[in-house]
Amino acid sequence: MTKPRILVARAIFPEVIERLKQHFDVEPNLTDELLSKAQLTEKLRDKVGVFTTGGERIDAELLAACPSLKICANMAVGYNNFDVPAMTAAGVLGTNAPDVLTETTADFGFALLMATARRISESEHFLRAGKWTRWSYDMFAGSDIHGSTLGIIGMGRIGQGIAKRGALGFGMKVLYHNRSRLDSITEAECKARYVSKEELLKTADHVVLVVPYSAASHHTIGAAELALMKPTATLINIARGGIVDDAALAKALREKRIAAAGLDVFEGEPKVHPNLLTVPNVVLTPHIASATLPTRLAMANLAADNLIGFLVNGKPLTPLNPEVLA
Ligand code: 8YV
Numbered sequence: 235m236t237k238p239r240i241l242v243a244r245a246i247f248p249e250v251i252e253r254l255k256q257h258f259d260v261e262p263n264l265t266d267e268l269l270s271k272a273q274l275t276e277k278l279r280d281k282v283g284v285f286t287t288g289g290e291r292i293d294a295e296l297l298a299a300c301p302s303l304k305i306c307a308n309m310a311v312g313y314n315n316f317d318v319p320a321m322t323a324a325g326v327l328g329t330n331a332p333d334v335l336t337e338t339t340a341d342f343g344f345a346l347l348m349a350t351a352r353r354i355s356e357s358e359h360f361l362r363a364g365k366w367t368r369w370s371y372d373m374f375a376g377s378d379i380h381g382s383t384l385g386i387i388g389m390g391r392i393g394q395g396i397a398k399r400g401a402l403g404f405g406m407k408v409l410y411h412n413r414s415r416l417d418s419i420t421e422a423e424c425k426a427r428y429v430s431k432e433e434l435l436k437t438a439d440h441v442v443l444v445v446p447y448s449a450a451s452h453h454t455i456g457a458a459e460l461a462l463m464k465p466t467a468t469l470i471n472i473a474r475g476g477i478v479d480d481a482a483l484a485k486a487l488r489e490k491r492i493a494a495a496g497l498d499v500f501e502g503e504p505k506v507h508p509n510l511l512t513v514p515n516v517v518l519t520p521h522i523a524s525a526t527l528p529t530r531l532a533m534a535n536l537a538a539d540n541l542i543g544f545l546v547n548g549k550p551l552t553p554l555n556p557e558v559l560a
């Protein structure tokens with residue numbers, strides 16, 4: 235019997251490719267080069283499934299050119315690379331990789347917050363450049379985490395993980411803003427209080443963004459929002475590029491209108507706004523919030539489980555548009 239044909243769009247763990255090969259005729263991307271839209275479309279013309287890693291855009295144009303495609307399985311919890319309504323209209327299932335990365339990503343959000351507030355990158359660059367010749371009372375004096383006010387915008391699973399770390403581990407007062415308010419049990423578990431976005435921006439010492447990207451969340455933080463924040467505040471973005479207006483942020487950092495920022499995601503990444511590269515008070519990391527080997531393996535296995543679950547057993551684990559299954 236011929237096996238269903240799938241594409242794995244980027245290099246992934248060899249053991250996950252081997253698992254997939256037990257069920258599918260797999261076209262891997264051994265060179266790991268980014269596929270252009272034209273290349274991706276060409277490769278998907280004869281495939282029923284694709285394993286994507288978050289960077290491959292699946293839209294109406296591609297779907298129209300690839301009528302045999304039935305499932306796109308993303309190795310990411312975020313799925314703004316999928317046009318889900320277009321996929322649903324074309325009868326194509328989308329799946330993402332939630333839950334398995336929650337704690338790892340919350341750990342990283344906290345690490346980036348601490349590195350930013352305590353100026354760890356900036357002071358290390360100073361030391362490596364041989365500039366540390368004497369002690370001074372305010373050298374790299376940052377802001378406190380313990381006992382401060384943490385404001386979280388986007389209170390899904392990862393936001394809740396960060397809230398718990400802040401409240402239970404560091405005695406922080408936690409405020410949050412979200413599209414919808416959490417139930418009272420979850421609020422109590424996170425020791426978090428729901429406030430308006432404006433109140434959060436005005437009162438938080440540290441603002442962490444964990445909101446999914448959509449047209450509605452584009453530039454959730456721009457010049458107007460930065461102007462509301464305290465001059466001593468830090469801003470952390472582990473959500474998606476485009477949630478923050480990076481040019482406006484670079485200007486606010488240069489003018490010290492906020493104290494510092496920690497960014498793991500960027501508008502137009504892997505390109506980074508040149509003005510962010512030249513301001514000292516920002517910690518920059520290359521979209522690594524979920525990057526521990528066990529978590530990346532779990533994400534890859536979940537994407538593979540979705541392909542196997544759907545194409546072999548008719549039961550995907552984490553469907554985004556289950557209506558196409560009906
Ligand atoms: C991924 C992420 O590493 O899961 C997400 O949404 O942003 C990251 O964990 C990235 O999307 C590539 O898979």
